[in-house]
Structures are given as structure tokens and as C-alpha cells.
Amino acid sequence: MWKVPRPKRVRWLLCLGCLLLGAPAMAGAPIVAAASSLHFFLEEASERFTQQTGHRLRLNLGSSGNFRRQIAQGAPFELFLSADEGFVQALYREGHVVDEGVIYARGRLAWVQPAGRYPPPDEQAPLAGVEDAVAALQNGQRLRIAMASPEHAPYGVAAQQVLERAGLWEASRPLRIQGENVSQAMQFALSDDARGGLVAYSLVLAPGLAARSESVLVPEAWHTPLTQRMVLTPHAGEAAQAFYGWLQQPEAQALFRAYGFSTE
Numbered sequence: 158m159w160k161v162p163r164p165k166r167v168r169w170l171l172c173l174g175c176l177l178l179g180a181p182a183m184a185g186a187p188i189v190a191a192a193s194s195l196h197f198f199l200e201e202a203s204e205r206f207t208q209q210t211g212h213r214l215r216l217n218l219g220s221s222g223n224f225r226r227q228i229a230q231g232a233p234f235e236l237f238l239s240a241d242e243g244f245v246q247a248l249y250r251e252g253h254v255v256d257e258g259v260i261y262a263r264g265r266l267a268w269v270q271p272a273g274r275y276p277p278p279d280e281q282a283p284l285a286g287v288e289d290a291v292a293a294l295q296n297g298q299r300l301r302i303a304m305a306s307p308e309h310a311p312y313g314v315a316a317q318q319v320l321e322r323a324g325l326w327e328a329s330r331p332l333r334i335q336g337e338n339v340s341q342a343m344q345f346a347l348s349d350d351a352r353g354g355l356v357a358y359s360l361v362l363a364p365g366l367a368a369r370s371e372s373v374l375v376p377e378a379w380h381t382p383l384t385q386r387m388v389l390t391p392h393a394g395e396a397a398q399a400f401y402g403w404l405q406q407p408e409a410q411a412l413f414r415a416y417g418f419s420t421e
Contacts, residue, residue, distance in 0.1 A: 186213040187397035188233060190224040192240035192385065193340035194264055194312060194357035198416040199238075205412075206403050212396035220309035220338040228390060229253050235390055235397035238404075240264060240339075240357075241311035242386035249388070258388025261404055262418035266315045266380060267361050269346050269372040270353030278353075278373035284323050290352040291328045302332045303345035303354025312339040315380035316355035322379050346370075358417040385418075 191199055196218050203214045217224075217234065225244035228234055229251060237254070238261065239245050248254045268283045279285060290300040305313035313335065320326040332352075336342035339357045346354025347370055361372040389401055403409055410420045 186215045187235035187394055187400070188215045188217055189236045189238065189397070189400070190217050190219070190228070190232075190234040191238040192221045192224075192311070193218045193338040194240050194359050194385075195238055196340055196360065197363040198359060198412060198418070202404070202409060202412055203400075205408070206400055210396075210399055210403070212399055214396065214400060218338075218340065220306070221311055222309035223337075233392050235393040236387065236401055237390065238385070238387040239311075240383060240385050241314075242384045245386040245388045254388045254390050255393070256388065258386050259405065260384055261387045262385045262413045262420055264312070264383035264385055265358035265377065265417055265419070266312060266319065266355055266375040266383065267358040267372045267417075268353060268375060269343065269356050269361050269370050271347050271351070272369055272371050275352065277371055280373050283373045283375045284319070284325065286353045287320065287323070287325050287329055290332050291325065293352075294332060299350070300332060300352035301334045301345065301348070301350050302329050303334050303336065303342045303348075303351055303356070305339040305342040305356070306335045306337060310336075310338050310342075311383055312355075312357050313342070315383055318380040319355060319375055362415075362417045 199216055203216060207213050221239040221241050221244050224237055225248060228237060228248055242260060245258045249257045268278055268286055270278060270286055287302055290302055293300050304316035307313040307317045317326065320329060334345050336345055340360060342354055343356045343360045345351060346356055358374060360366060361370060389397060413420050
């Protein structure tokens with residue numbers, strides 16, 4: 158019997174209960190656990206997959222680190238799409254997944270800020286917003302800098318590496334606000350008291366968010382590559398296996414690229 162640590166058990170069971178008590182049409186559909194950087198990609202991908210195959214999916218989006226732990230504890234996910242291949246590799250070494258899975262994409266980190274509120278971001282100085290916020294702090298102005306938690310989210314690890322490389326990690330400490338996952342960090346980055354944030358480029362490209370934000374890519378060389386890997390679990394049934402295969406086909410690969418991922 159798998160167990161969730163007691164302090165988080167009630168919240169986790171409530172979340173899982175909401176997921177499992179969905180509309181009757183979703184009964185029996187496989188639960189796909191996926192990094193929140195895939196949010197908008199998966200909305201479109203799962204719709205296309207269902208139209209083509211008739212198989213429906215239940216999407217559970219969150220931080221890869223939390224899903225890695227839950228799968229190790231026996232959570233009934235059938236397919237795991239991680240934003241960090243290391244979590245999949247660890248699950249394989251521990252015997253919790255069927256194999257080592259496959260790399261499905263590589264992600265990009267971006268600086269994002271509310272549209273029209275500050276000078277446009279510059280690709281020659283993608284961290285200028287952080288520098289501005291640190292300078293403003295000296296004058297008593299507190300402009301928040303958003304990022305995902307490095308403890309749970311690979312994009313949070315990348316954001317920390319970028320800030321450390323630029324010598325801004327300690328200076329930005331009083332300003333940083335961390336989301337449990339990168340989707341939450343995106344929300345924080347566009348809030349009223351934020352200067353901006355370091356988030357997944359795939360979220361920046363979502364139509365509804367692109368109109369409200371300005372962004373610039375952070376050079377890949379500034380952080381460890383965001384190599385994203387997916388894997389089936391022993392719970393996987395026909396629909397999950399079919400979606401796993403579909404995600405490796407040219408149509409899905411083109412859709413990954415449309416959402417800012419690299420598939421090479």
C-alpha cells in the first residue's frame with residue numbers, strides 16, 4: 158500500500174479525489190501526470206489525440222518532482238511526462254516504471270513580464286528586469302521576481318542557475334516569489350506587484366498569455382539543459398500506450414515545436 162506523508166495526505170487525496178470523480182464520460186480514461194510547462198501543449202495534443210483515436214485522457218499537471226515522488230509511492234498514473242529526465246531515470250532504477258522511457262522534447266527558459274508596464278525585454282540583456290528590480294529595492298520599491306521552486310520544478314532549478322551565474326541570486330532573495338510549479342510562477346510573474354519572472358517558454362507562447370506579456374529567451378548555455386523525458390508506468394493500459402506512441406509521431410513533434418520546445 159502506497160502512502161502519502163501525513164502533512165500532505167489530506168490535500169493530496171482531495172486533489173486525487175477531484176480528479177477521479179470527473180464526468181462519467183471520463184470514467185476509465187488514463188491519468189497522465191505531466192509537467193506544468195506542458196499545460197497548453199497538452200490541451201491541444203490531447204484534443205487532437207481524442208479526435209483521431211476516440212481515446213480520452215485525464216490530465217494531471219504539476220511539478221515533476223512531486224509526480225516523481227507520488228509515482229514511487231504507487232500513485233495510479235499511467236503515463237508520466239517529466240520536465241527533467243533525471244526523475245524518470247530515478248524511477249526506472251527503483252523499478253517503478255516499465256523502462257527508461259524516451260526524450261520527447263527539450264524546454265527553454267524565458268524572462269516574461271507584464272506587457273506595456275516596463276521597457277521591453279532585450280535579448281542582449283535578458284536579466285535586465287531582475288537587475289532593475291534589485292536596483293529599485295535600494296530605493297524602497299519592492300518589485301517581485303517570480304520563478305518555480307527549485308525543490309520541485311526543473312524550470313526552478315534552471316532559473317536558480319541563471320541567477321547564480323549572473324551574480325543575482327542573493328541580491329534578488331528579498332524579491333523572489335516561488336510557485337509550486339512553473340505555471341504558478343507564470344501567474345505570479347504577471348501579477349500587479351511583479352517585475353516579471355523566469356518561466357517556461359512554452360507557457361509564454363500560449364495565445365491568452367502572449368497578449369498580456371512580453372518575453373525574451375534566456376540563452377540555453379546559462380543553465381543545465383531542460384531535457385524532458387516521458388515513460389509508461391506498470392498501470393498503463395491501451396489508451397496510455399497509444400498516446401505515448403502518438404507523442405512520438407511527426408504531428409506531435411511539430412506541435413511541440415509550435416509551443417517552443419526543441420525536438421532535435
